[in-house]
Amino acid sequence: MRKPAAQQLQDYLAGQGLKSTHQRDEILAVFVSAGRHLSVEELYELMKKEHPRIGYATVYRTMKLFAQAGLAEELRFDDGFTRYEYKASDGHHDHLICTRCGRIIEFENDRIEELQESVAKKNRFLAQSHKLEIYGLCGDCRGKRAKKE
Amino acid sequence: MRKPAAQQLQDYLAGQGLKSTHQRDEILAVFVSAGRHLSVEELYELMKKEHPRIGYATVYRTMKLFAQAGLAEELRFDDGFTRYEYKASDGHHDHLICTRCGRIIEFENDRIEELQESVAKKNRFLAQSHKLEIYGLCGDCRGKRAKKE
DNA sequence: CTAGCTGCAAATAATTTGCAGCAGC
DNA sequence: GCTGCTGCAAATTATTTGCAGCTAG
Numbered sequence: 001m002r003k004p005a006a007q008q009l010q011d012y013l014a015g016q017g018l019k020s021t022h023q024r025d026e027i028l029a030v031f032v033s034a035g036r037h038l039s040v041e042e043l044y045e046l047m048k049k050e051h052p053r054i055g056y057a058t059v060y061r062t063m064k065l066f067a068q069a070g071l072a073e074e075l076r077f078d079d080g081f082t083r084y085e086y087k088a089s090d091g092h093h094d095h096l097i098c099t100r101c102g103r104i105i106e107f108e109n110d111r112i113e114e115l116q117e118s119v120a121k122k123n124r125f126l127a128q129s130h131k132l133e134i135y136g137l138c139g140d141c142r143g144k145r146a147k148k149e
Numbered sequence: 150m151r152k153p154a155a156q157q158l159q160d161y162l163a164g165q166g167l168k169s170t171h172q173r174d175e176i177l178a179v180f181v182s183a184g185r186h187l188s189v190e191e192l193y194e195l196m197k198k199e200h201p202r203i204g205y206a207t208v209y210r211t212m213k214l215f216a217q218a219g220l221a222e223e224l225r226f227d228d229g230f231t232r233y234e235y236k237a238s239d240g241h242h243d244h245l246i247c248t249r250c251g252r253i254i255e256f257e258n259d260r261i262e263e264l265q266e267s268v269a270k271k272n273r274f275l276a277q278s279h280k281l282e283i284y285g286l287c288g289d290c291r292g293k294r295a296k297k298e
Numbered sequence: 299c300t301a302g303c304t305g306c307a308a309a310t311a312a313t314t315t316g317c318a319g320c321a322g323c
Numbered sequence: 324g325c326t327g328c329t330g331c332a333a334a335t336t337a338t339t340t341g342c343a344g345c346t347a348g
Contacts, residue, residue, distance in 0.1 A: 019302055019347050040338085055305040060338065078225055078280075080313095081337060096274050105272055112264050116283055119256050124288030125245050131227075132281045134265055139273030168322050168327055189313085204330040209313065229338095230312065304345075314335065321328075 005032050005071060005086070012069035026051055027062045028071070036085045037075065037104045043084070077133060094131065098138035105138070154181050154220060154235070161218035175200055176211045177220070185234045186224065186253045192233070226282060243280065247287035254287070 003011075009028055013020050030046050031038065038046075040059055047054045063084050066072035072084040077097060092113070096105040112132065120127035152160075158177055162169050179195050180187065187195075189208055196203045212233050215221035221233040226246060241262070245254040261281065269276035 017302090021303065021347075023304070053305075057306080057339075058304055061303085076225070076227055080225075096269065096272055098274075099277060105274070107268050107272065109264060109268055112261055112268075115258060115261050115264070116281070119258055119261075120245065120283055120285060123245055123254055123256065124291070125247075125254070125283065125285045126291050127283050127285040128248060129285070130281065130283040132265070132279065134269055134274065134276050134279040136269060136274045136276040136278070142273070142275050166327095170322075170328065172329070202330075206314075206331080207329055210328085300346105300348095302345105302347085304343105306342095308339105308341080310337100310339065312336090312338105314333105316333080317331095319329090322326090323324105 008071060009066075009069060012071075018065075023051075023054060023058055024062055024065070027054075027059060028066065031063075031066070031072070031084070032086050036106075037083050038085075039081055039083045041081070075131075078135070094133065096134045096136065096138070098141055099135050100137055100141040100144075103138050103140075157220060158215075158218060161220075167214075172200075172203060172207055173211055173214070176203075176208060177215065180212075180215070180221070180233070181235050185255075186232050187234075188230050188232045190230070224280075227284070243282065245283045245285065245287070247290055248284050249286055249290040249293075252287050252289075 005028055006025065009024065010020060012018075013024075027043070027047060030050070031043060034043070034046055040056075040063060043063070044054070044056055044059045047059060063072060063074075066084070067074050071087060073087045075083045075085055075095075077083065077095075091108060093106045093108045094112075096107060097103075098105075116130055117127060119125075154177055155174065158173065159169060161167075162173075176192070176196060179199070180192060183192070183195055189205075189212060192212070193203070193205055193208045196208060212221060212223075215233070216223050220236060222236045224232045224234055224244075226232065226244075240257060242255045242257045243261075245256060246252070247254075265279055266276060
């Protein structure tokens with residue numbers, strides 16, 4: 001059973017001698033409930049609706065903090081800007097990314113994980129992390145595909 | 150048998166109604182002979198040695214051109230800046246990246262490719278491309294690992 | 299009260315673009 | 324000669340940082 005996110009944040013802050021603040025709580029609430037894979041800009045826009053005084057920098061700083069606290073994972077896809085995804089306790093997963101509509105689908109595949117481990121070993125590498133992204137067209141977009149561009 | 154890179158460039162330029170220039174030829178020569186995975190900055194520094202008048206912008210523009218011509222592939226790892234790798238005709242490969250020394254090792258694994266294809270299919274995705282990066286410590290750096298940080 | 303936090307604006311860093319002169323075709 | 328290309332400097336974009344006032348402990 002997973003500790004609730006808010007609790008996990010409080011524990012982390014206390015453990016590091018950092019402070020619990022409104023902004024941090026609110027960003028966490030919005031981040032967790034919004035679903036996953038938010039860019040900083042998207043998150044900032046969502047925050048502004050409820051807390052217009054929030055600053056862009058605070059969102060950036062807070063997301064970095066969440067990443068350190070193990071609450072969020074930093075993702076960098078090929079479109080140049082950073083996204084964050086809420087890190088559920090269930091294992092690592094990778095991403096399918098639709099190049100047309102931007103949809104992001106998660107998947108897990110143990111067999112691929114194992115093979116990666118064996119590739120690392122074969123090259124005398126000690127694997128620490130990895131990322132696998134498959135770019136393509138999602139089911140919905142395949143249909144619309146006939147139209148040019 | 151692969152067309153030589155210089156020839157491939159000329160063909161592409163001619164086909165697009167673009168011009169063949171000193172700079173393009175020289176950048177290509179340096180890029181191909183330097184080995185792989187050059188960041189724009191690294192390539193720019195190499196260029197300056199032989200052609201001090203070269204501009205940063207020209208290197209950027211030219212690498213984008215090479216990417217379009219199919220001569221180079223744009224890679225974006227987690228360190229924030231873009232690298233280019235000479236695109237040999239042999240199949241797709243992925244990367245092992247040492248988080249300590251930055252070394253990049255290429256590998257191919259057909260089994261992983263197949264599994265990716267099947268993951269895509271399972272999610273009704275039409276896969277177009279993918280990238281797999283394994284971050285960790287290379288053989289050399291594992292040894293030095295004992296030292297703190 | 300004191301250190302850490304926030305919001306703002308200014309600073310960075312990687313990459314892109316406008317423009318005047320130059321070079322292929 | 325015309326159009327595309329280059330070098331330079333200025334612009335852009337995502338992200339970070341300095342700082343004065345604010346706030347949690």
